[in-house]
Amino acid sequence: MNFKKSDFFYQIVALILSFVVVHTIYVGLVRPNAAAVIEAERIAIAEQAESGTTVPIERSAWVVLKDYEQESCFILMFWVIAIIGLKAQGVFSQQKLLSQTLINVEEGRRILPEDARKLARPLEALAEPERNFLLPRALRGALTRYGSNSTIQDVSNVVRDLCDTEANRLDSELAMVRYITWAIPSIGFIGTVRGIGTALGNAHEAVAGNIAAVTSSLGVAFNSTFIALLISIVIMFLTHQITLMQERMVLASQDYCDDNLIRHLQS
Numbered sequence: 001m002n003f004k005k006s007d008f009f010y011q012i013v014a015l016i017l018s019f020v021v022v023h024t025i026y027v028g029l030v031r032p033n034a035a036a037v038i039e040a041e042r043i044a045i046a047e048q049a050e051s052g053t054t055v056p057i058e059r060s061a062w063v064v065l066k067d068y069e070q071e072s073c074f075i076l077m078f079w080v081i082a083i084i085g086l087k088a089q090g091v092f093s094q095q096k097l098l099s100q101t102l103i104n105v106e107e108g109r110r111i112l113p114e115d116a117r118k119l120a121r122p123l124e125a126l127a128e129p130e131r132n133f134l135l136p137r138a139l140r141g142a143l144t145r146y147g148s149n150s151t152i153q154d155v156s157n158v159v160r161d162l163c164d165t166e167a168n169r170l171d172s173e174l175a176m177v178r179y180i181t182w183a184i185p186s187i188g189f190i191g192t193v194r195g196i197g198t199a200l201g202n203a204h205e206a207v208a209g210n211i212a213a214v215t216s217s218l219g220v221a222f223n224s225t226f227i228a229l230l231i232s233i234v235i236m237f238l239t240h241q242i243t244l245m246q247e248r249m250v251l252a253s254q255d256y257c258d259d260n261l262i263r264h265l266q267s
Helices: 005-051 061-065 068-097 113-124 134-147 152-172 175-201 203-207 212-260
Strands: none
Touching: 005 061, 005 068, 061 212, 068 134, 068 175, 068 212, 113 134, 134 152, 134 212, 152 212, 175 212
16 A cells, blocks of 8 residues: 555645644634733732732743744644544554454364465455455465465565565655654744844843743743643654554564465465
8 A cells, every 4th residue: 555645635634723723722712812912911019019019920831832933733633633634543443354254264264375365356346445454465465476386485585575665655644744743843943042032132131120021922932841741642643552552553564475375375
């Protein structure tokens, strides 16, 4: 199964939808609430200065989430979740074939080379896309090689090579997922650099006694990194899970070929 145009179209649509949904939430909910919280904090600080009292002000989640770096991280998070969901659906579809009887061989029966063509017909009759799944391809390749009077070792090598190739293909198709997993903390660090740079630019105000601008900029720096690292933990967990699912599917397909075909071949 090669990377299809439909997969590329799915990824583009998923990116667009992720941007639209996240940006709409930020414009309509996150940033208005964050602005209201910041204004309330400013009023509270002014009242404390007039009264001479000091009351700790709790940091709001709206303020932590409000900046553009956090929004970008959430857009990429939902995009990569959509991609991983597509990969997981493909793995589940292939795993369903493992519970089916694709090769009908009675226990104790030995398969001869002249039987290979007959056994391969049900595999060739499978509908798309099942026909191009790993398990049917591995079984067809094994029967084709065995039908040409090859040795059982040659047949086993065909199955192993097909499974190795499929494992490499599945791994290569996760390149975009790994790139996004790397990009999310990088965006967080960009926010850190931007916040620290802005804070340094407002250092003269802090020297004059007004530290509000500096603390606000430092908040941008730390909040962006905090959110990016949290999202990265989630994405890395999902990435490892989909990788594990794919590896188990490939190994299960190879075991299926060994148990249901290769051990029945006549040496």
